[in-house]
Amino acid sequence: MQKPLTSFYLFGFLFAGSLLTAQITPLVSPLLTPPAALSTAQTFHERFMAYAILAYGPRAVLVPAFSASIHMLDPPAAYPRQWRDGPGAFARNYGDGVARRMAKETARFATGTVLHEDYRYRPSTSTNRAARALHALAFTFVDKSDSGQNRIAMANFVGAAGGGFVGELYLPPGYRNLSHAETHTAIAFGGFAGQNLFREFEPDLSRLARKLGLPHIAVRDWWVKRN
Numbered sequence: 001m002q003k004p005l006t007s008f009y010l011f012g013f014l015f016a017g018s019l020l021t022a023q024i025t026p027l028v029s030p031l032l033t034p035p036a037a038l039s040t041a042q043t044f045h046e047r048f049m050a051y052a053i054l055a056y057g058p059r060a061v062l063v064p065a066f067s068a069s070i071h072m073l074d075p076p077a078a079y080p081r082q083w084r085d086g087p088g089a090f091a092r093n094y095g096d097g098v099a100r101r102m103a104k105e106t107a108r109f110a111t112g113t114v115l116h117e118d119y120r121y122r123p124s125t126s127t128n129r130a131a132r133a134l135h136a137l138a139f140t141f142v143d144k145s146d147s148g149q150n151r152i153a154m155a156n157f158v159g160a161a162g163g164g165f166v167g168e169l170y171l172p173p174g175y176r177n178l179s180h181a182e183t184h185t186a187i188a189f190g191g192f193a194g195q196n197l198f199r200e201f202e203p204d205l206s207r208l209a210r211k212l213g214l215p216h217i218a219v220r221d222w223w224v225k226r227n
Helices: 002-019 044-056 058-073 086-114 129-138 154-169 178-211
Strands: 142-145 150-152
Touching: 044 058, 044 086, 058 086, 086 154, 086 178, 129 178, 150 154, 154 178
Parallel strands: none
Antiparallel strands: 142 150
């Protein structure tokens, strides 16, 4: 697992460095990030409130419940019964999801604060969908400093590792090892890429929903904090 992950990260750095050179616009998806002026440096209060929403807000309660349900439907073959069947098993899987989310967001927030790193997503200015998708993926590897310069997204790497390795403290025997921790780390890092893609294309999805006469997603007032 180590060699594929190392190759993936190295390729990602080269890929991101070649893409994130264009001007970006101060837009933001109101569904996934708190509204903020991306053209100015993020204050500690803004950074902390964004962290609090991600780590303790509605998503932190609902998403682990969904993932625990999926895990219960198709548990790993060697999981002991107390992790596979019944309310206790659901509670353990739910707790695992909560712990991973809190560890990931806490490590990401702490790293960003200490290193003065601004990992808020900046959408692409391109009108080409493929270029926009590549920009979103590149932003997983390279983000911005508080001064607006491109830099390695250390907060993403440390956050993903925090979410990946926290399970070493409580998972059943056979699942507390480096291989599983690396797998969970890669999944967490991929989650950051998925969030960037959603942020990039959320305005397009909203316009399509309105064009089709579908009800707009009415979660903004409770899903994120309004300034």
